[in-house]
Amino acid sequence: MGExxxxxxxxxxxxxxxxxxxxxxxxxQVKLANELKLLEEMVKKE
Amino acid sequence: MKxxxxxxTVILILTVFFVLLSIYTALIYTPEVREEDGWSAPKAQKIxxxxxxxxxxxxxxxxxxFIMSVLYLKNSLRKWxxxxxxxxxxxxxxxxxxxxxxxIWGKAEWGVYWRWEDTKLTITFVLWLIFxxxxxxxxGVESENKARLAAVFGIIGFACVPLSFxxxxxxxxxxxxxxxxxxxxxxxxTGIGLLVGVVAFxxxxxxxxxxxxxxxxxxxxxxxxxxxxxxx
Amino acid sequence: xxxxxxxxxxxxxxxFRTKEMVFSMLVFSLFxxxxxxxxxxxxxxxxxxxxxxxxxxxxxxxxxxxMFGLLTSxxxxxxxxxxxxxxxxxxxxxxxYFGKVLSNYFLILLVDIFALIFFVLFFxxxxxxxxxxxxxxxxLGTFCFVVSGTLISGIxxxxxxxxxxxxPILLIPIxxxxxxxxxxxxxxxxxxxxxxxxxxxxxxxxxxxxxxxAIAYLLFDFVLEE
Numbered sequence: 001m002g003e004x005x006x007x008x009x010x011x012x013x014x015x016x017x018x019x020x021x022x023x024x025x026x027x028x029q030v031k032l033a034n035e036l037k038l039l040e041e042m043v044k045k046e
Numbered sequence: 047m048k049x050x051x052x053x054x055t056v057i058l059i060l061t062v063f064f065v066l067l068s069i070y071t072a073l074i075y076t077p078e079v080r081e082e083d084g085w086s087a088p089k090a091q092k093i094x095x096x097x098x099x100x101x102x103x104x105x106x107x108x109x110x111x112f113i114m115s116v117l118y119l120k121n122s123l124r125k126w127x128x129x130x131x132x133x134x135x136x137x138x139x140x141x142x143x144x145x146x147x148x149x150i151w152g153k154a155e156w157g158v159y160w161r162w163e164d165t166k167l168t169i170t171f172v173l174w175l176i177f178x179x180x181x182x183x184x185x186g187v188e189s190e191n192k193a194r195l196a197a198v199f200g201i202i203g204f205a206c207v208p209l210s211f212x213x214x215x216x217x218x219x220x221x222x223x224x225x226x227x228x229x230x231x232x233x234x235x236t237g238i239g240l241l242v243g244v245v246a247f248x249x250x251x252x253x254x255x256x257x258x259x260x261x262x263x264x265x266x267x268x269x270x271x272x273x274x275x276x277x278x
Numbered sequence: 279x280x281x282x283x284x285x286x287x288x289x290x291x292x293x294f295r296t297k298e299m300v301f302s303m304l305v306f307s308l309f310x311x312x313x314x315x316x317x318x319x320x321x322x323x324x325x326x327x328x329x330x331x332x333x334x335x336x337x338x339x340x341x342x343x344x345m346f347g348l349l350t351s352x353x354x355x356x357x358x359x360x361x362x363x364x365x366x367x368x369x370x371x372x373x374x375y376f377g378k379v380l381s382n383y384f385l386i387l388l389v390d391i392f393a394l395i396f397f398v399l400f401f402x403x404x405x406x407x408x409x410x411x412x413x414x415x416x417x418l419g420t421f422c423f424v425v426s427g428t429l430i431s432g433i434x435x436x437x438x439x440x441x442x443x444x445x446p447i448l449l450i451p452i453x454x455x456x457x458x459x460x461x462x463x464x465x466x467x468x469x470x471x472x473x474x475x476x477x478x479x480x481x482x483x484x485x486x487x488x489x490x491x492a493i494a495y496l497l498f499d500f501v502l503e504e
Binding site for chain 1: 087088089090092093096097100136139142143146147150151153154250254257258260261264265267268271272274275
Binding site for chain 3: 194
């Protein structure tokens with residue numbers, strides 16, 4: 001493994017990892033927000 | 047509510063700003079280290095500017111877990127437990143990144159992936175294992191006192207690692223202390239690059255923590271509502 | 279303290295009425311030894327080649343057999359619901375912990391000694407008069423293991439389904455640097471004949487035994503509370 005390759009791999013792991021985690025968090029948040037909205041409407045109807 | 051929204055915007059802007067700045071300082075501002083100073087892989091050394099901050103932020107996150115666990119055991123407010131859980135998860139993410147990028151840099155710099163005789167590496171690895179176990183504990187326990195158990199384990203786990211570090215330092219018997227080549231030859235530019243990286247990752251940590259806490263709060267709200275509907 | 283002793287005696291008595299746990303632990307440690315013996319069979323180790331392997335083999339056996347013992351230390355009572363009864367008793371919760379520590383220590387030490395005998399038999403190993411220092415290390419290392427393991431076992435017993443997996447998962451990272459490494463190092467040094475060399479490791483073990491006891495004394499109430 002060359003030096004520059006190591007650098008590229010290291011950088012991509014760090015930033016893809018962090019970005020991937022952020023995307024995961026965001027998707028989870030959106031999903032839960034939708035679920036919460038639905039439930040709240042159901043509670044209001046009753 | 048309004049203040050919360052504004053704080054979030056401020057943190058987001060600062061995070062983006064410092065992350066961009068840290069990439070700039072790491073790649074362009076900081077000079078390449080020289081082979082005369084004992085670096086065998088000067089180009090790969092640029093991983094250092096994110097590898098070390100990731101490790102530091104993971105220690106910060108685990109420290110927060112420890113403090114929040116103590117607070118939770120003191121007055122059992124749910125919010126301390128939520129913060130502890132969120133911080134543990136984010137800490138594991140940062141620690142994983144540090145542990146994965148370490149060997150990549152290590153292979154280029156030292157020729158080996160890992161040095162077990164280096165206390166820093168060993169301690170980081172053990173902390174990573176402990177907090178993986180912490181997350182598994184939280185996933186596995188369904189009973190009412192899950193938060194309390196997790197808090198106790200968080201305290202044991204975080205307490206025993208620094209202590210074993212200190213004990214190995216004092217008695218010098220468990221690990222010979224090999225200082226990685228990173229120390230000693232740190233120029234001021236390198237220091238600034240490192241500092242910017244740490245600040246950027248700290249803001250990123252704060253941003254993620256707030257998001258993770260918001261998710262956790264939503265999830266418990268959903269649980270409550272479901273119970274309410276089921277109750278009717 | 280006397281309450282703890284009472285719990286320990288009760289535990290050991292019930293254990294020896296059925297003997298199922300101590301018996302399966304003994305068989306298990308025998309199997310681990312057999313596994314080690316056949317794993318190294320190909321090399322038909324001479325006594326010099328065996329030397330660096332002695333303390334790792336011993337401690338791996340001790341730890342796995344011990345973990346096996348910790349598995350049931352709370353779960354029996356949890357499943358029968360008698361842990362609640364024990365908690366209703368007008369006594370300090372930490373007495374339950376100290377009682378369990380004593381009974382576990384007794385059982386695991388017993389298994390350790392049998393494992394040592396199995397080791398000597400299988401590998402026809404000669405301690406050359408270093409048995410006493412090795413035993414000192416075994417007693418202290420096992421104590422440190424039991425002190426931390428009982429605390430973890432109290433935590434893990436609450437996970438109904440994955441209890442069996444959770445004890446090793448929680449315990450191994452905790453004891454890696456604090457119990458496992460000092461014990462193995464100290465045993466290796468004791469095998470070389472000089473227990474004085476092993477004092478730093480023994481000190482680490484002692485310090486961590488005190489730390490785990492202190493943590494358990496402070497926090498065990500929270501572990502049992504429902």
